[in-house]
Amino acid sequence: MQFTDIIKKPILTEKTYAQMEKGVYSFAVAYDANKFQIANAVEVIFKVKVVKVNTIKIDKKPKNVGRYHGFVNRYKKAIITLAEGNTINIFPQDDATKTTEVKADKKAAKEVSDVEKRAAAKLAHKNEKASKAVSSVASKKTTTRKLGGE
Template sequence: MHITNVIKKPILSEKTYRNMANGVYTFEVAITANKVQIKKAFETIFEVKVAKVNIINYDPKEKKMGKFVGETKYTKRAIITLKPGEQLDLLGENK
């Protein structure tokens, strides 16, 4: 798997935005990616040092709309902690 296919998009919510101040970032990643691939891809793309990577798997949930029933998609998220002293300018705040 190529490094540009590992990390899909950042997850931006109130909780993840608060964690960014502590150097903890949350990203949606490819379903087949493991911790080592995620760490290498993140360090290569953003040029920062990663301390640890935690992974959360979200199973699909049933959703109903009228008489139709479907499922949400299966997703995998990575919670990435940077080493002390490292910063990531994800939202372009430090200009």
């Protein structure tokens, strides 16, 4: 049996998320795989050191969809404990999204700083214009109006 055939998918529930922080991961595995094959497959695929493997055979469960009756297939669950300091990155796209988010944040910060610089320059230019206008108005002399028919 090949390594890629042994491990089918990770089992992701609230409980398994809590266990992941402790270095314990759960996978749905091939029904006929034994603990040694599972441990070897995890070590080769994820490049980690496996300390312990517990397996559970989950029976089929009845499921109804409308008026149709059927079953959810049976499977084997492997609960794998890793050596201290080892982790499995189940969501590799999260790392990619984090790096793109960091790049986007840096780009946005740069754009914001550019916008702030332009706004500051515009404000300074307006202040200069206003101060010139005020000084020119203050220096203007008032003329006397002629009244009547002189």
